[in-house]
Amino acid sequence: xxxxxxxxxxxxxxxxxxxxxxxxxxxxxxxxxxxxxxxxxxxxxxxxxxxxxxxxxxxxxxxxxxxxxxxxxxxxxxxxxxxxxxxxxxxxxxxxxxxxxxxxxxxxxxxxxxxxxxxxxxxxxxxxxxxxxxxxxxxxxxxxxxxxxxxxxxxxxxxxxxxxxxxxxxxxxxxxxxxxxxxxxxxxxxxxxxxxxxxxxxxxxxxxxxxxxxxxxxxxxxxxxxxxxxxxxxxxxxxxxxx
Numbered sequence: 001x002x003x004x005x006x007x008x009x010x011x012x013x014x015x016x017x018x019x020x021x022x023x024x025x026x027x028x029x030x031x032x033x034x035x036x037x038x039x040x041x042x043x044x045x046x047x048x049x050x051x052x053x054x055x056x057x058x059x060x061x062x063x064x065x066x067x068x069x070x071x072x073x074x075x076x077x078x079x080x081x082x083x084x085x086x087x088x089x090x091x092x093x094x095x096x097x098x099x100x101x102x103x104x105x106x107x108x109x110x111x112x113x114x115x116x117x118x119x120x121x122x123x124x125x126x127x128x129x130x131x132x133x134x135x136x137x138x139x140x141x142x143x144x145x146x147x148x149x150x151x152x153x154x155x156x157x158x159x160x161x162x163x164x165x166x167x168x169x170x171x172x173x174x175x176x177x178x179x180x181x182x183x184x185x186x187x188x189x190x191x192x193x194x195x196x197x198x199x200x201x202x203x204x205x206x207x208x209x210x211x212x213x214x215x216x217x218x219x220x221x222x223x224x225x226x227x228x229x230x231x232x233x234x235x236x237x238x239x240x241x242x243x
Contacts, residue, residue, distance in 0.1 A: 007041050012052035020080050028107045031243065035171025036107040044074075056081045056099075064094060070101040075126070078102045079111045079215065086219055087118045094220035102126065103213035109162030109241065111217075112150035116158035121222045124148045126215035127205045131183045132166060132198050135191040142198035143213075144169055144183070145205075150241070153227030160241025165198035167191075 002010070004025055008018035022038075029037035044050060054072035058081075066085075070078040078099050086097070105111075105126040112122040128143030144166035151159045167186040168178035185194035205214050230239065 004038050004041060008044075011044060011050065014052075017052070017077055021074070021076055024076055024080075024106055024110050027110055031107075031109075033107050033171075035169045035173075035177060040104075040106070040171065050074075056102075058085065063092065064096065066095065066097045068097065068099045068102070070099060070103070072101070075099070075102040075105040075213070075215065079105055079124075082217065083111055083114045086115060086120070086217075090118070090120060091219060091221065094218065097217040097219065098208045099126075099215040099217070100209045101212045102209070102215045103128065105215055107162065108146050108148035109150070109160045112148045112162075113158060113160045113241065115219055116150035116152040116160065119152050119221070120219050121152065122148075122150050122220075123218045124215065125201050125205060127202055127209075127213045128170065129213075130202075131170060132185050132195060134195055135185060142195070142202040145198045145201040147197075147201060151227055152222060153231075154225050155228050155231065157227070157231075158241060159227050159230065159239055162240070165194045165201070 004022035005018045008021050009015065013021065025038045025040055028034065051072040056073045056078040057069050057071050058066060059069050060067035068078060068082055079102070082097055082099060108124045108126060112124050115122040125145060125147040127145055130140040130143055132142045132144060133140045144164045146162060146164040148160065148162040153159070165185055167184050168182045170183065172178040173180050173183065185191040185198060187194045205216050208216055
């Protein structure tokens, strides 16, 4: 059986981009997020408008703000380029990065973990096709719209919280792990809370990135180190992002 890199190379991706994508997919599988794992290559193979040669472009670069255009590249590769740029030139204090035409973005925790391992605190959210309707009914109004938060730690193990607003992810449906009718806001009789957050994120990213799917990243240099204290307080309790 071909390796993930070989399969991606067959689709036309460069060696570098194929390795970037494969690392993301394999990391998702290792962390139990199989809906974002190697199974996604099967989905990529079905995309009629796949452009392996497309490259994201940074179109605005200011001290506290950047705007990137995916320009036809997969959202994974746009976020990879953004993370590379942020880690090469970290903000003096904080920076907001808006990515337009940025889809699919995969497991957002993967990207903020990279930044936290580089010593930066980060919050990342991204929009996706509208699949979540209000618990009260009506048409789908928001994507599953995950949000990921990562905070570095002097003990070398960052906190990484990565939550989708759906009871399941679309990746789970694609991987055959869930049914499409399970794609509803999580929370049971409190699902209106997840729905409200999904709509809020939909509006926020739409306001900054436009009508097409996009992503918004806030990255900052931390001034404190709260994670070791949280770990001492938690004792044997597993914290978000721990394996």
